[in-house]
Amino acid sequence: MVVEEIPKETLLWMYETMVRIRVHEERVAELFAQGKVPGFVHLYVGEEAVAVGIMAHLRKDDFITSTHRGHGHYIAKGGCIKASMAELFGKKTGICKGKGGSMHIADVEIGELGANGIVGGGIPHAVGAALGIKLNGLDSVAVAFFGEGASNQQNFHEGINIASIWKLPVVFVCENNLYQISLPYSKQQTIKSVAERGKAYGIPGVAVDGQDVLAVYEVAKEAIERARRGEGPTLIEVKTYRFRGHFEGDPEVYRSKEEIEWWKNNKDPIKIFEDVLLKKGIATKEELEKMWEKARKEIEEAVKFAEESPWPTKEDVVEDVFSTPTKGVLVWQW
Amino acid sequence: MVVEEIPKETLLWMYETMVRIRVHEERVAELFAQGKVPGFVHLYVGEEAVAVGIMAHLRKDDFITSTHRGHGHYIAKGGCIKASMAELFGKKTGICKGKGGSMHIADVEIGELGANGIVGGGIPHAVGAALGIKLNGLDSVAVAFFGEGASNQQNFHEGINIASIWKLPVVFVCENNLYQISLPYSKQQTIKSVAERGKAYGIPGVAVDGQDVLAVYEVAKEAIERARRGEGPTLIEVKTYRFRGHFEGDPEVYRSKEEIEWWKNNKDPIKIFEDVLLKKGIATKEELEKMWEKARKEIEEAVKFAEESPWPTKEDVVEDVFSTPTKGVLVWQW
């Protein structure tokens, strides 16, 4: 897709959002190393163009389901970073009141139906949102994000087939970052592209370079418009790469430093897009630099907010299990 | 495949085995109606050519996994009908000592790894047998039977993908009889043939007319030889039709009498094969009729054996949970 066909504000939003994700993730890596963010943390560095290229087409009343590697999706969908940062710290002001953490960040209000600790777990939820959209006669869409590892799992198969037979407004976005923790893609499947699986469900399957946000934008546009028109689901495989370990603390024994460096040097989605924006005169170096500064400031404010926020209390443990206070639920002790 | 290329004894074995299955199933239908065979009973009438065309290529040291509709597979693999009939009655002399019944008939000795009450449940077991074959350096193969309904279920997807990446000697046989209980195939998938799904796993996918045992024989030959040569799995979709209800007692509100009659009149696998055998002079009408008689006699003997066999006893209930008698397992009562 030529840059000229995309509104300038969209282009700038895409750049800025990628930067915000990048700055966020690198800061979280530090916070994890400092022991301030506990638990399992899977970062999105290197994959920013996927979330951003897709989310550029989504409205607030569209839905997404995310993964264990979900910060990028949340931010691109419009999630509040203060609230998610406090969540990563486990604070009471967190978007999930400290109960979810990195693997369960969610904001139903903005259509973010949740990260998921179960690989593939969120795929049918997007199908469900799409079913709800259809039965309520809305023109929203739902997008399911998941890794290529998830494409070998039950919910991929069952979820996509259901979406196909019921012709639901849902787009399946497979982030093929070439690894399922330590297992390379070549040992996960004998086919060359997850997109080939679209045919198995009678839906279009498209593969696209995930380091090129404009390419992602283009295939997403078609798939999302198709869904909105009521023509059914599409499977998009976005070829990408994670620049950091599977989770923070990963010794990465399964891939070489050279491989990682090659990707960082040649396929950084932000650098690639920056070159386009500058070459086409859409923004100046200074304008872009300002976005980085702004992002850094935003993230620092979020960190400060998180650090200063109170911890949840003992009483909070037993709240939020059910929607109505219910007697006869054994909360503390026999 | 031309009949001339197939040994006469194989052709006659195929006819006879189809007849034995047919006679068996129709007798079981009666026994069910009389209340002598209890439980859920799913019969194979109309689908005989599938089991027989495949099993013609299998040895005793090959493995199969079967389904809720498993009598045909068991008989074609060489199962003892006396033992299975006693099982259907729930007698102690049954192949599973009365503990399994129709949905769990199994004979590991002849490589029949079991019918299964869970749709798709047996698919990974065939993959496992194939893994064992490969690691032990054997030249056996494993065959997984399942319905088209099962092809939308997790174990189809996960099992076939594993078999593909590990290049295992297994053949996946999908018996597409056009219905998943009441749901027609056209509402289960938007594709036109389950065989198309082979591509999603990088393996061959072949569709074949399941009412023509010679056609089944031919595709099975290629797939099984391929597996034996160590070249990996194949997906075979056999287009077939069940002449009776989903289970005995099915009111069949979901399909018309005309549809059923059409299949019975035009696509009876036994009639179709009989015509070939007679036309080609491979057998005479009398010879074939003898096979029916022999089959009827065999089945009646099995029924007699089952009827005269003793019931299992109270003590049997708690046997066979574990392979070693184990103290500390709560068998009867707190």
Next chain:
Amino acid sequence: MAVVREITFAEALNEALDYEMSKDEKVIVMGEDVGVYGGIFGVTKGLYEKYGSERVKDTPIAESGFIGTAVGAAAAGLLRPVVELMFIDFLGVAYDQIYNQAAKIRYMFGGKAKIPMVLRTTCGAGFAAAAQHSQSLHALFIHVPGLKVVMPSTPYDAKGLLISSIEDDDPVVFIEHKGLYGIKGPVPEEPYSIPLGEADIKKEGKDVTIVATAAMVHKSLEVAKKLEEEGISVEVVDPRTLVPLDVDTILNSIKKTGRLVVVDEGYPRCGFATDIAALAVSKAFDALKAPVKIITPPATPVPFSPALEKEWIPSSEKIEKAVRDVL
């Protein structure tokens, strides 16, 4: 007062579904063969004809997929799905979507989501349906926090509890014993609801408390009736909802009688019966005058043969003996 008409357990459930679908467009029914077939046990009969294929959805065999679909539709706030899992035995192909997703989403999201869905399913032995079609696996749902679990024993309770379950904003697992579908009982024509978390004392008594579920309630009542003639007064408590559990009613009964027999068709270990025994010994110890007797099947899969199955299922004789034992 007019005589209340009698209908079957299955019909009572059907009325509840029909009422809820007529009242709220967001209520839909999904599952295998719930449409034209009317449900393999007939519970959804007529709904397809009345509400059409969009709201009564036949699914492929993809339990994880379609239960997950229901979870997503509920979480998105767009639907209130009532999903049928044909046999509780099949939960294993969809369990993650139930216990890790439906049950936990609200909590993980800090209370900021609701999952208004009902998972209807069937349990119970007695039909020579063997090891994978006869189980009573309610303990697997009770164990995991975040699910409400309902298990009615009469047509009246079935209707009122299903209405409450569908109107509840939390995920409810609604378990129907196959042996009860055909039993008849008085059921008002108009809709009514029975609150989740209220046990019902199906028979009052003062010597021994029996806590029993589903089909076992009826066996226990039989025994109670028989013993009554001998002057043994048995109280039969039917919890009806296993989560939330009406702890007070159960404890009060135990405190009154001092003797407890628990009868449940679930497996013996880590089951509902042990749960109630544990409740008694931790919260009503001082009232207990005798060991608690637990009557369940043995720790074996369900055997196929009717000859074996009838030994496997808790019998009236065993219940009766247990009551005598604690006296």
Next chain:
Amino acid sequence: MAVVREITFAEALNEALDYEMSKDEKVIVMGEDVGVYGGIFGVTKGLYEKYGSERVKDTPIAESGFIGTAVGAAAAGLLRPVVELMFIDFLGVAYDQIYNQAAKIRYMFGGKAKIPMVLRTTCGAGFAAAAQHSQSLHALFIHVPGLKVVMPSTPYDAKGLLISSIEDDDPVVFIEHKGLYGIKGPVPEEPYSIPLGEADIKKEGKDVTIVATAAMVHKSLEVAKKLEEEGISVEVVDPRTLVPLDVDTILNSIKKTGRLVVVDEGYPRCGFATDIAALAVSKAFDALKAPVKIITPPATPVPFSPALEKEWIPSSEKIEKAVRDVL
């Protein structure tokens, strides 16, 4: 006697795997990241290098598929697979293959098949891993007949029990608490086996019995030690295998002390703790001098925040209080 070297729980498990693989070609290891990575918790370290990619198999994310593959290979009599399920929390995507297939095949086939396989998995909270990576779901395996369930608490027990589990002809679920991987203890270099079904009295005592599992054994021992100084003598019984259960050792201890506290990290309802309480009240009622105290987490999912999680996990304080309460 020479001093026995000390190694970690993870190393002890690794030695058991190595020994079994060296001894029997049919033993293979399968699971996610068990190969080059050496297992996400390092338990399979070095096996890939030593035994190669055919016997140490990295799997795709297809737990139902690969656990089912193990079941089939075992049922066919061709392999003795040791499968790793990375977190016990993931059982829901593979549960059918475990509880309906592995557990029931032998029984359904009338005793004519064996399923020699081990499902290794990890449990336990304390790592801010939240609701889907912190659970202790052993009750879900105990409940279902046909599975043996092992849950060691020390490096010594871990090695001996894993050897026994791999050599057992039945399906064994072997549960490793994540908090124990790093603890050290004496472990002989040579192989040895500990029979399944034998509890271990980790500390003798005469006033109160604590039955505890996995990480809770250590907390209970701490409490026992502390109370010892006050002259309160606590016996700590570690069942080690939950199925089969060493009922005799547990009952004897209860009969000796007359007082029981059960400590378990599983969810409270229909859990292992209620199981033991039920055992006590049905089989040792006359010996009981006080209510049984059950210490488990609350009936909520596992919260992420360390501030919440530390309240959620049973604490030494709670255990101590329970012991004092029953005295």
